[in-house]
Structure formats: structure tokens, C-alpha cells
Amino acid sequence: MNITFTILSTLAIVSALLAARLRNLVYAVLSLMIFFSALAALFIVLLAEFIGAVQILVYVGAVGILILFAIMLTHHIAGSTGERIDARGWFWAIPAAGAVLFGILLPAIIYTPLPLVPSSSTYEPSVLHLGQALMSPYAATLEIMALLLTAAMIGAVVIAMTLQPGDKEKHADQN
Amino acid sequence: MTPLSSYLVLAAIIFFIGLLGALTRRHAIIVLICIELMLNAANLNFIAFWRFNPHPEAMLGPIFVLFSIAVAGSEAAVGLALVISIYRFYRSVDVEKMNALQG
Numbered sequence: 616m617n618i619t620f621t622i623l624s625t626l627a628i629v630s631a632l633l634a635a636r637l638r639n640l641v642y643a644v645l646s647l648m649i650f651f652s653a654l655a656a657l658f659i660v661l662l663a664e665f666i667g668a669v670q671i672l673v674y675v676g677a678v679g680i681l682i683l684f685a686i687m688l689t690h691h692i693a694g695s696t697g698e699r700i701d702a703r704g705w706f707w708a709i710p711a712a713g714a715v716l717f718g719i720l721l722p723a724i725i726y727t728p729l730p731l732v733p734s735s736s737t738y739e740p741s742v743l744h745l746g747q748a749l750m751s752p753y754a755a756t757l758e759i760m761a762l763l764l765t766a767a768m769i770g771a772v773v774i775a776m777t778l779q780p781g782d783k784e785k786h787a788d789q790n
Numbered sequence: 791m792t793p794l795s796s797y798l799v800l801a802a803i804i805f806f807i808g809l810l811g812a813l814t815r816r817h818a819i820i821v822l823i824c825i826e827l828m829l830n831a832a833n834l835n836f837i838a839f840w841r842f843n844p845h846p847e848a849m850l851g852p853i854f855v856l857f858s859i860a861v862a863g864s865e866a867a868v869g870l871a872l873v874i875s876i877y878r879f880y881r882s883v884d885v886e887k888m889n890a891l892q893g
Contacts, residue, residue: 617792620792620796624796624800627800627804628800628803628804628807631827634823634824635807635808635811635815635827636811640820643820654830657834657837658834658837661838663840663851663852666837666855670859674830678826678862678863678866681870682819682823682870685819685874688877689874690877690881699816700820701815702814702885702886708809708810712809712813715809716805716806720802724799729795729798730842731791731794732793733791733841733842734841744849745849745853748848748849748853760860763860764863767868771867771871774872774875
């Protein structure tokens with residue numbers, strides 16, 4: 616348990632808690648970006664430096680800004696102070712999530728013999744192996760993923776652009 | 791060095807926070823944020839297992855995480871487009887008010 620892991624994991628847990636519990640949506644998204652950055656640093660600690668860079672590019676860069684735009688396009692950012700933030704029946708969620716953590720995940724980690732030291736401690740650039748693997752055995756998967764991203768992008772535009780019938784009447788009323 | 795179980799416990803705690811938030815919160819965008827938290831916990835597990843694998847040169851962990859990030863990115867795009875579309879219909883992003891399919 617070294618100092619880097621302690622700092623990064625504390626940062627990740629605290630910012631994840633803030634992202635899940637803050638009332639103000641913009642603060643929640645900024646906290647989520649801190650969480651993504653801490654996780655990217657953890658990936659770099661685990662010698663997956665390319666995945667760390669991808670994490671920052673995709674999550675902090677794209678997904679965070681996308682969520683900020685979605686908040687901007689819907690209403691109340693701050694959330695009124697008197698309004699409750701939890702859904703009805705929220706207390707059932709605590710035993711359910713607690714059962715998943717304490718009943719499944721933690722016992723599985725505790726009762727499984729796990730390696731204590733990494734397989735190799737030497738630094739070796741992983742991008743070379745990653746690029747070769749993406750080009751020879753996983754080329755078809757890469758193409759399918761490109762197709763999925765294109766379809767998702769077109770689908771997102773189509774879903775977000777569809778005008779409801781009520782909207783046209785409202786625009787007509789405003790004019 | 792940090793043992794593998796510390797990374798797994800960290801990922802389990804993050805998954806717990808995300809699950810709790812997705813089940814309790816009322817705002818649809820916060821629910822999406824919590825789903826992203828859970829996906830990232832899974833990614834951390836993949837990378838940690840790959841690092842402690844005796845054959846890291848196979849690159850199974852990073853490749854799976856790369857595809858998982860791509861799927862999560864398209865999920866976020868489509869989910870937020872759905873949130874905007876639902877907001878246009880209901881004038882609200884409260885998941886409690888989206889009960890049109892309730893019997």
C-alpha cells in the first residue's frame with residue numbers, strides 16, 4: 616500500500632461520492648471529471664499509460680462536456696434548495712447496494728487467492744503491443760466498434776432533434 | 791507494491807457508490823453519471839487484473855477497456871440525447887415523472 620495509491624484512491628472515492636450526492640449538477644459533473652482524472656492516474660500507475668490518456672481524452676474531454684451541455688439544454692442547474700434529491704423508496708436502495716457490496720463483491724475479493732506482486736516490474740511501452748493486437752487479431756472488432764460509434768452518433772442526433780407535436784404549437788403560440 | 795486486492799476493493803467501493811446513486815437519485819442526468827461511475831469501476835478491474843496477469847503481453851485488459859470506453863461513450867451520447875428528448879416531452883428530467891408506461 617504505497618502513498619500514490621492511497622492519495623489517488625482517496626481522491627477517487629471522495630469525488631465519486633460528491634458526484635453521486637451533490638445537489639448542484641454542475642458541481643457534480645466537475646467532481647465527476649476529478650474522478651475520471653484520478654482513475655486515469657491509477658491506470659498510469661498500473662502501467663497502462665495509453666488507456667490513461669484515452670480516459671482523459673474521452674471521459675474528461677468528451678463525456679464531461681457532453682453532460683455539461685445536456686445540463687445546459689435542460690432546466691434548473693442548481694436545484695431548488697427545498698426540493699428533495701432522492702427518489703421515492705430510496706431507503707430500499709441502501710440494503711440492495713449494500714448487499715451487492717458486502718454480500719458479493721467483498722467476499723469474492725477476500726476469499727479468492729490473489730497475486731500480491733505484479734508480474735513484471737519493468738516499464739515497457741504498451742502502445743506497441745496494443746497497436747499490433749488491434750491490427751491483427753482484433754481488426755474486425757475495431758471495425759464493428761467504429762460502426763457502433765457512427766450509429767450511436769447518428770442515433771443521438773436523430774433522437775435529440777425530433778420535435779414533438781406539442782413543441783410546434785408552443786412555438787406557434789410564442790410567435 | 792500495492793496488492794491486487796486493494797485495487798479490487800477500490801473498484802468495489804466505486805461500484806457501490808455508483809449503484810447507490812443510480813438507485814436513489816431522482817435526476818436523470820445524475821443517474822447517467824452514476825452509470826458512468828460503475829462502468830469506470832469495471833474498467834479499473836480489467837486494468838488491475840491485466841497488470842497482475844502472468845502474461846501481460848497479450849494485452850487483453852487494455853483492449854477490453856478500450857472497447858468498453860467506446861461503448862460507454864456511445865451510451866453516454868445516446869442517453870443524454872434521450873434525456874434531452876424526454877425533457878422536451880415532459881418539461882422535466884425527473885425519473886419519477888416518467889411513468890407513461892406504468893400499468
